[in-house]
Amino acid sequence: MKGCAEPVEATSTPRHRHPGDLEPADSGGIECAVSIGFSEFALQHGDEYTFRPEEYTTSDNVRIALAKAVPKLDWGMIWCR
Numbered sequence: 001m002k003g004c005a006e007p008v009e010a011t012s013t014p015r016h017r018h019p020g021d022l023e024p025a026d027s028g029g030i031e032c033a034v035s036i037g038f039s040e041f042a043l044q045h046g047d048e049y050t051f052r053p054e055e056y057t058t059s060d061n062v063r064i065a066l067a068k069a070v071p072k073l074d075w076g077m078i079w080c081r
Helices: 028-035 059-068
Strands: 041-045 076-080
Touching (some): 028 059, 041 059
Antiparallel strands (some): 041 076
């Protein structure tokens, strides 16, 4: 089984983003999940204790959604199976 890369310390440096920008998201966690066999992903927005994903999508679609997300405003969890 492949191992995942070491965690990278997050920085608090803000960067200006425009709606619609598709900058590459930090997808290290997604790549790690793909490398150990996960192929379906779902995004959870916010903090809902009883949330369970009803639909899953590809890792590419999740990366696109994350690239459009606004840091510290859009947050949640990535589910994978």
